[in-house]
Amino acid sequence: MYVDDILLTGNNVAEINHIADLLHAAFRIKNLGDLTYFLDFEVARNSTGLHLSQCKYTLDLLHDTGMLDSSPAPTPMAQTSRLQHTGQLLDPDEASSYRQLIGRLIYLTNT
Numbered sequence: 001m002y003v004d005d006i007l008l009t010g011n012n013v014a015e016i017n018h019i020a021d022l023l024h025a026a027f028r029i030k031n032l033g034d035l036t037y038f039l040d041f042e043v044a045r046n047s048t049g050l051h052l053s054q055c056k057y058t059l060d061l062l063h064d065t066g067m068l069d070s071s072p073a074p075t076p077m078a079q080t081s082r083l084q085h086t087g088q089l090l091d092p093d094e095a096s097s098y099r100q101l102i103g104r105l106i107y108l109t110n111t
Contacts, residue, residue, distance in 0.1 A: 007038055040107070054108060061104050 006029065008016050023029050035043045035050075040057040043050055062068045090098060 005039060007035065009035075041111070054111065058108060061101075061108065065101060 006023070008019055010016050020029065020031060034045070037043065037056075040054060042053045042056055044053070045051075059068070062070070089095075
């Protein structure tokens with residue numbers, strides 16, 4: 001079994017190191033040092049704690065969709081609009097890109 005990411009955190013460094021040693025003995029894990037980026041979250045540490053940001057993830061999403069230069073809008077469409085199918089269906093390549101974009105937006109809004 002392969003696991004890509006694991007994060008150990010706490011206020012007892014000795015205990016964290018002990019758990020890391022146990023995990024390493026069983027799975028040969030690699031310690032990447034202080035946390036800076038994890039699961040599309042940028043992590044910054046200061047005296048008050050950890051601060052999480054998804055700014056880079058959001059900018060990457062806008063760049064990948066060609067919308068980096070877009071202007072924000074309070075509501076992109078009228079709230080009373082009714083959706084209806086009036087055009088051609090997306091070809092399979094476009095549908096896959098659309099589904100991927102929707103998945104990225106769902107991840108962004110849920111995290």
